[in-house]
Amino acid sequence: MNQSKYARGLKHLVPKRHQDEWSLSIISLVDILTILLVFLLANVSVEGQKFTQPNRMAFPVSMKKRDLLEKKGTTVVQIYPDRILIGDRGIYFGTLNEFANDPVKRTEILKYLQTTALQILEDKDEFGNPRTPPTLLIQADRSIPCWYITEFVSLGTSAYYEYIYFATLLDTNWLQHSALSTRR
Amino acid sequence: MAHPPSARRDQHRFSPPKVSDLVPLMNLFLIIIPFLLLMMVVTQIAMIALNFTQGTSTEKQGEGPLNSTQGTQKNISEITIIIMASQDSLGTTFPGFEIRESGNPKESIGLVNGYYDFVKLDAKLKAIRQQYPDLQDISIAPYDDVLYDTLIKTIDLCRENNFPHIHYKAPQVRYFAQEVK
Numbered sequence: 001m002n003q004s005k006y007a008r009g010l011k012h013l014v015p016k017r018h019q020d021e022w023s024l025s026i027i028s029l030v031d032i033l034t035i036l037l038v039f040l041l042a043n044v045s046v047e048g049q050k051f052t053q054p055n056r057m058a059f060p061v062s063m064k065k066r067d068l069l070e071k072k073g074t075t076v077v078q079i080y081p082d083r084i085l086i087g088d089r090g091i092y093f094g095t096l097n098e099f100a101n102d103p104v105k106r107t108e109i110l111k112y113l114q115t116t117a118l119q120i121l122e123d124k125d126e127f128g129n130p131r132t133p134p135t136l137l138i139q140a141d142r143s144i145p146c147w148y149i150t151e152f153v154s155l156g157t158s159a160y161y162e163y164i165y166f167a168t169l170l171d172t173n174w175l176q177h178s179a180l181s182t183r184r
Numbered sequence: 185m186a187h188p189p190s191a192r193r194d195q196h197r198f199s200p201p202k203v204s205d206l207v208p209l210m211n212l213f214l215i216i217i218p219f220l221l222l223m224m225v226v227t228q229i230a231m232i233a234l235n236f237t238q239g240t241s242t243e244k245q246g247e248g249p250l251n252s253t254q255g256t257q258k259n260i261s262e263i264t265i266i267i268m269a270s271q272d273s274l275g276t277t278f279p280g281f282e283i284r285e286s287g288n289p290k291e292s293i294g295l296v297n298g299y300y301d302f303v304k305l306d307a308k309l310k311a312i313r314q315q316y317p318d319l320q321d322i323s324i325a326p327y328d329d330v331l332y333d334t335l336i337k338t339i340d341l342c343r344e345n346n347f348p349h350i351h352y353k354a355p356q357v358r359y360f361a362q363e364v365k
Contacts (some may be wrong), residue, residue, distance in 0.1 A: 033210070036217060037220070040220035040224065061337070143331060166339070168232055174337065
């Protein structure tokens, strides 16, 4: 009885901080977010975005990963089933049908590729050699007929491009999947 | 009699510690992190390099640095894989692969269950590799209506069988006019 009376008497001495402890501390959350932020900043490359799979395009697959050679001046050609985009900014160069039937469109594409390749070749080192050999990276949907690919390879070779790459997705087991399909 | 300390003095002593305002920082994080997650590359992109050859192999060679071996291997057979997707009226083309090797009869690999038989092509390429261990060049000639996916898989199989120099050819269709008397 005496003890409880004493406790009641000291009630006003209990610090208020004990009442606040139940509230959520966001400091640990900020720590996690900081770590996550640093990790993401270390892994995200703006340059790498150029070589990722574009939206609404299904790449064909290949078994091994072979990266682009370093120090290349790369021009990207994106061949969708319904449109053709060229360059880093994805300039629209018409549909596949226009590409096949309109010589003006093809000339425009050739001129653009030539201009871009020459710009890359103009960047020279101290010995007068091009710093970055021009490279054409063809990103095409897997359903595109080879005629368009052949034409773009032909345009690329006509436009001073030394290297031509095809963008694919990594799938180490596609041959096994293919074997299963043919056995059915 | 001793009096307890006044409430005013206690208020100062037991006031909660001052925490800096983290809400603006949280807001910044909540904007930046979804943006970075969107930019993050999840899929693994592979690349296939190409040696380009237009027309037949003797007509025009690409000038890329990878195109250098064919001239040094004139005593070795030239292998060409022709990829076809349809059958013509004369029966000269069929859906599938045709492997042409100089000095040997051509070999045909047709579709199985409507799919290209990459397993058989792989076996054939392995046999060629055993027959010519030093051969580095191989040519691929897809017809216009062949899908890009089939072309890439064929190139990939050649790479897997240690043919580092793959030449891209466009098949030439030649028409012979017969003189009518």
